[in-house]
Amino acid sequence: MTRELFLSPALEVAPRLLEALLTVAAPEGDVTIRITEVEAYHGVGTDGPYDAGSHAKDRRTERNASMFGPPGHAYVYFSYGMHFALNMVCSPEGAASGVLIRAGEVVSGAGLAHERRSAKRGAPIDARMLARGPGNLAAALGVRRDTHDGRDLFAPPFALRLPDETERRPRGDVMNGPRVGVAGEAGGPAFPWRFWIAGDPTVSAFRPGRGAQPFIAERHPASRLSPSSRRRDASSP
DNA sequence: GTGAGGATTATCT
DNA sequence: GATAATCCTCACG
Numbered sequence: 001m002t003r004e005l006f007l008s009p010a011l012e013v014a015p016r017l018l019e020a021l022l023t024v025a026a027p028e029g030d031v032t033i034r035i036t037e038v039e040a041y042h043g044v045g046t047d048g049p050y051d052a053g054s055h056a057k058d059r060r061t062e063r064n065a066s067m068f069g070p071p072g073h074a075y076v077y078f079s080y081g082m083h084f085a086l087n088m089v090c091s092p093e094g095a096a097s098g099v100l101i102r103a104g105e106v107v108s109g110a111g112l113a114h115e116r117r118s119a120k121r122g123a124p125i126d127a128r129m130l131a132r133g134p135g136n137l138a139a140a141l142g143v144r145r146d147t148h149d150g151r152d153l154f155a156p157p158f159a160l161r162l163p164d165e166t167e168r169r170p171r172g173d174v175m176n177g178p179r180v181g182v183a184g185e186a187g188g189p190a191f192p193w194r195f196w197i198a199g200d201p202t203v204s205a206f207r208p209g210r211g212a213q214p215f216i217a218e219r220h221p222a223s224r225l226s227p228s229s230r231r232r233d234a235s236s237p
Numbered sequence: 238g239t240g241a242g243g244a245t246t247a248t249c250t
Numbered sequence: 251g252a253t254a255a256t257c258c259t260c261a262c263g
Contacts, residue, residue, distance in 0.1 A: 039255070053255065063248060080256045081245030087255085100255055135256050145247095181255055238263085250252085 002162040003154055006071035009047060010040040010090040010097035015174055015195045016162070017088065017099055021107070023159040024141040024148075029112040031141050033104030033131050037196040037203045039179045041087070043067055043096030053179060053186035056096035066150045067096040074158065076138070076149040083135030086143050088153060088160075102180070102194070104131040105202045106140060113140035128201040172198040173219060180204070 005013055015038075023032040042048050043056025043064070051057055055064040055077065066075040067089055075087040075098050087098040106113045106127065113130045116139055131137040138144075153160045175198045178188055185191070196203045 041255070055255075061249070077255080078247060079254055081247075081254090083256050085255065102255085133257070179255070183254090187255095239261105241261090242259090244256105244258090246254100248253090 002160075003072045005162065006088065006090050007092055008090060009095075010042060010099045011048065011193060013088070013090045014038045014040040014099045014193065015176070016165070017101070018174055018195060018197055019163045019171075021161040022101070022104070022141075022153075023108075023161075024143060025157040025159070026142045028142075029109055031109030031113045032107050033137070033141065034107050035101060035104045036200045037101075037103035037194070039100040039102055039195070040193040041098050041100060043098075045095030046091050046097045049191075051186055051191070052184060053182035053191070054096070056098075060096070064096065067098050069093060069150060070152075072153050074143075074148050074151050074153055076143055076145045078145050080135075084138040084144055085134040086138050086141070086148070100134060101137060102134050103196070103202050103204045104137055105200070106130045112142075116140055116142055132202050133204040172200055174198070175219065 005016060017035050017038050020035045021032055022035060023030055041054040041056070042051040043054045044059060056067045060068050063077055064075070066073060067087070069089060070093045071089050071091060073089045075089050076084055077087075078084055086101045088101065089098050091097040110127060110130065114125060117125050117130060117136065129136065131140040148157070151158060174195060176192045176195045178192055179186075179194045181187070182191070
């Protein structure tokens with residue numbers, strides 16, 4: 001049922017994944033997050049502008065193979081020599097697009113998530129930071145390339161529960177803006193393909209480097225908050 | 238609070 | 251051999 005959502009291109013799917021609940025099971029326990037921040041990436045075979053920021057921008061390779069695979073499955077990659085990142089594959093098989101899950105709120109299994117994070121960094125971690133940022137999120141969930149890449153998101157070890165569209169009530173406005181860490185025009189205002197729940201403390205910080213494009217946030221049509229709460233949310237993150 | 242710099246390695250040119 | 255869909259620490263204000 002909800003699986004069909006992933007037949008759409010990532011740009012369409014991304015905002016609909018906000019407020020979704022994702023559980024990842026492991027022998028040592030389960031961790032569940034509520035998704036608060038995502039980014040869309042297109043690729044070969046997908047409609048829309050050429051996405052120079054996508055791993056699948058030109059062709060299929062060993063690393064990005066899962067992005068060309070069946071929708072509703074995971075694409076996990078390893079980057080910067082130390083982090084894993086979790087994506088949800090979109091578009092029909094053969095066409096490459098995906099949604100990077102950038103941040104979430106740990107709603108159950110916080111103890112285990114904390115253990116996993118602390119194993120790498122000794123200091124105590126604020127609950128809101130447990131799954132803040134793609135690398136931290138994957139670590140908190142115990143997601144790795146060798147065990148999770150290419151796996152069905154609707155079957156163990158994953159369990160994905162999408163919000164019912166008719167009942168969806170994001171806790172804040174749904175905002176969008178440029179993607180984080182993407183170089184060149186694909187990382188600028190022409191590609192406002194990052195979506196997040198405004199004002200949510202678990203959304204990752206935007207850290208523009210020197211000379212980077214200024215951050216331009218827009219209200220997304222999916223927003224449902226009352227006008228009174230918009231003022232506060234407009235400045236986040 | 239903000240920003241610069243380093244860590245660390247699979248993947249692709 | 252260069253790059254990367256990142257994160258953390260530390261210096262400075």
